Amino acid sequence: MTPPLRFTVLSTSLDPVSRSRWMAGLAAAQLREAGHTVTLLDLRDTPLPLFDNDTCYAHPNAELYHRAIGEADGVFLDVPVYNWGLGAGVKNLVELTGSTDPERGLNGAWFDRVVTFLVSGGLGHGYLSHGAFAFGLMTDFRCVINPHFAYATSAEWAADGVPGEWLAERLTRTVERGVDLAARLKDRPYRSVWEV
Numbered sequence: 001m002t003p004p005l006r007f008t009v010l011s012t013s014l015d016p017v018s019r020s021r022w023m024a025g026l027a028a029a030q031l032r033e034a035g036h037t038v039t040l041l042d043l044r045d046t047p048l049p050l051f052d053n054d055t056c057y058a059h060p061n062a063e064l065y066h067r068a069i070g071e072a073d074g075v076f077l078d079v080p081v082y083n084w085g086l087g088a089g090v091k092n093l094v095e096l097t098g099s100t101d102p103e104r105g106l107n108g109a110w111f112d113r114v115v116t117f118l119v120s121g122g123l124g125h126g127y128l129s130h131g132a133f134a135f136g137l138m139t140d141f142r143c144v145i146n147p148h149f150a151y152a153t154s155a156e157w158a159a160d161g162v163p164g165e166w167l168a169e170r171l172t173r174t175v176e177r178g179v180d181l182a183a184r185l186k187d188r189p190y191r192s193v194w195e196v
Helices: 019-033 060-070 088-097 131-141 165-185
Strands: 006-011 037-042 074-082 114-120 150-152 157-159
Touching (some): 006 060, 006 165, 019 074
Parallel strands (some): 006 074, 114 150
16 A cells, blocks of 8 residues: 655646546546545646746746645656647746756756656657657656556547546556656655756
């Protein structure tokens, strides 16, 4: 039995009918049902300004996201795929919350986070479209990327918000593996910092 952990689930699509948002809700429900504390943030409901490395930090939601990521034992990133890469919302989110600036008292929220991807794509062969983004999180912030992830197109949904049998099983297993990794790495005695 895994002790209660803190998870942040981030829905980063701005699409009003977002399938990645559906995955975010399902993952959050599974985590809560298992007794974990969950912060679910959606860029549609809780928007962020464009990253400018200046006035964006004063936005009222910037600190909310930074704290939710930095205090989490694990992060679930729910992302859409466009043009063989991830949507602009998640890149903007990481730029804003990943910044380190000692003069402003900022330290990147992403360092050492366990990150699990839940990906929504239009075509099946976009399966690995999140790979370059995941590599960036590993190299810049020493994130531990869960090798188990969910990738779904419209074909994997039985109805709006209702996963088909294959996706339901895949999503359940992905969330379980994300919890397992977060539990095993929770008490690491180190904290990474920005370095080349």
